[in-house]
Amino acid sequence: MPAPTRIEARTCHVLSARELDGDFSTWNGLTSIVMVENYRAAKGKGPVNG
Numbered sequence: 001m002p003a004p005t006r007i008e009a010r011t012c013h014v015l016s017a018r019e020l021d022g023d024f025s026t027w028n029g030l031t032s033i034v035m036v037e038n039y040r041a042a043k044g045k046g047p048v049n050g
Contacts, residue, residue: 012037
């Protein structure tokens with residue numbers, strides 16, 4: 001089996017809207033905020049963060 005040519009990883013962070021500081025009253029029904037981080041490294045290239 002050949003060596004992988006690309007490595008990928010993802011991390012997902014979720015925060016309840018009740019924990020937020022600030023006025024989010026214009027976002028009716030807001031229950032949570034989500035952030036997804038992506039990391040990718042391809043053979044022969046530097047890492048890519050997104």
